Amino acid sequence: MHRQDFITEIPKAELHLHIEGSLEPELMFALARRNRVSIPFSSIEDVRQAYQFTKLQDFLDIYYAGADVLLTAEDFRDLAVAYFDRAAADGVTHAEIFFDPQTHTLRGVPFDVVMEGLLAGVEDARRRHGMSVLLILCFLRHLDEDSAFATFRSAEKWFGQISGVGLDSSEVGHPPSKFAKVFAAAADAGLKRVAHAGEEGPPAYVYEALDILRVDRLDHGNRSLEDPFLISRLARDAMTLTVCPLSNLKLCVVEDLRNHPIDIMLEKGLRATLNSDDPAYFGGYVAENYRALVDAGKLSNRDVATLARNSFLGSFLNDEALTHQLERLDAFLLRHTAAL
Numbered sequence: 001m002h003r004q005d006f007i008t009e010i011p012k013a014e015l016h017l018h019i020e021g022s023l024e025p026e027l028m029f030a031l032a033r034r035n036r037v038s039i040p041f042s043s044i045e046d047v048r049q050a051y052q053f054t055k056l057q058d059f060l061d062i063y064y065a066g067a068d069v070l071l072t073a074e075d076f077r078d079l080a081v082a083y084f085d086r087a088a089a090d091g092v093t094h095a096e097i098f099f100d101p102q103t104h105t106l107r108g109v110p111f112d113v114v115m116e117g118l119l120a121g122v123e124d125a126r127r128r129h130g131m132s133v134l135l136i137l138c139f140l141r142h143l144d145e146d147s148a149f150a151t152f153r154s155a156e157k158w159f160g161q162i163s164g165v166g167l168d169s170s171e172v173g174h175p176p177s178k179f180a181k182v183f184a185a186a187a188d189a190g191l192k193r194v195a196h197a198g199e200e201g202p203p204a205y206v207y208e209a210l211d212i213l214r215v216d217r218l219d220h221g222n223r224s225l226e227d228p229f230l231i232s233r234l235a236r237d238a239m240t241l242t243v244c245p246l247s248n249l250k251l252c253v254v255e256d257l258r259n260h261p262i263d264i265m266l267e268k269g270l271r272a273t274l275n276s277d278d279p280a281y282f283g284g285y286v287a288e289n290y291r292a293l294v295d296a297g298k299l300s301n302r303d304v305a306t307l308a309r310n311s312f313l314g315s316f317l318n319d320e321a322l323t324h325q326l327e328r329l330d331a332f333l334l335r336h337t338a339a340l
């Protein structure tokens with residue numbers, strides 16, 4: 001089997017995907033026209049030109065501006081359907097996707113409109129691709145905890161459809177401890193917890209995510225590698241890291257994929273997974289993230305198989321669904337032993 005096909009077709013889960021970050025310029029323009037919203041770009045080429053970042057905040061400014069075109073439930077459904085179609089083509093059989101309600105509610109879009117649209121997209125993915133999907137509500141960390149609590153309360157009637165809460169946006173200056181109370185409330189409500197930590201922020205933020213927010217999974221986590229005790233702890237606890245290589249490259253978390261720490265993470269026994277983060281902005285969906293590290297000489301096909309397995313082990317699937325996904329992965333690997 002051609003290497004490219006192996007990477008694309010191996011069954012995998014995606015665990016770190018911001019649905020607003022899957023808004024391709026073409027859909028951004030179509031929605032701007034449909035909703036008569038003005039955007040600060042004159043053409044699709046103009047949009048792609050603007051996607052040159054030196055740090056997280058450069059990206060976030062453009063990402064929030066792009067989200068202005070999302071107004072109706074139909075918009076959120078179209079956005080989600082486009083992502084699930086693309087993910088299915090990359091071998092994604094299970095996805096756990098982030099959404100940022102505050103980005104929308106602060107513009108006057110009701111929480112329920114966001115949920116109705118996303119859930120219509122999820123249903124379409126289940127029906128047409130047989131994909132399972134879980135939703136993770138992210139709080140914007142540059143806003144205060146009261147705003148996070150207001151969002152949490154708007155979400156309450158949807159808790160049957162929301163698997164967990166997360167923490168994203170500008171990391172430095174907004175440590176996990178700022179959201180201790182709302183994460184405790186989420187835990188009491190039986191929700192899973194994840195948080196972006198150690199993307200730009202120091203290892204101390206990773207400790208706070210673990211000890212104060214009591215996260216079930218760590219998003220990015222790259223800077224954990226600066227602290228040997230933290231590495232040992234993450235390995236011992238089989239803490240899943242949702243690593244995003246093309247995001248790391250575009251946001252200058254790494255300067256070159258040949259220096260990406262994925263191989264070190266695997267060597268140290270960390271349960272790393274590969275994900276696309278904001279694929280419309282960072283230049284590739286999930287299979288492209290695997291391929292980029294293979295091309296950079298960082299991963300063998302055996303490593304690719306390990307990462308795919310980790311993606312299911314690190315998911316929030318129940319035991320029965322997890323077993324089903326792992327059996328499908330094992331059957332694929334058995335059919336492709338020659339590639340290993």
Ligand code: HPA
Pocket residue numbers: 018021056063168169170171196199247277278
């Ligand atoms: O990679 C990210 N980091 C923080 N916030 C985000 N919001 C979307 N993507 C990201």
Ligand SMILES: [Zn+2]
Pocket residue numbers: 016018168196219277
């Ligand atoms: Zn992210």
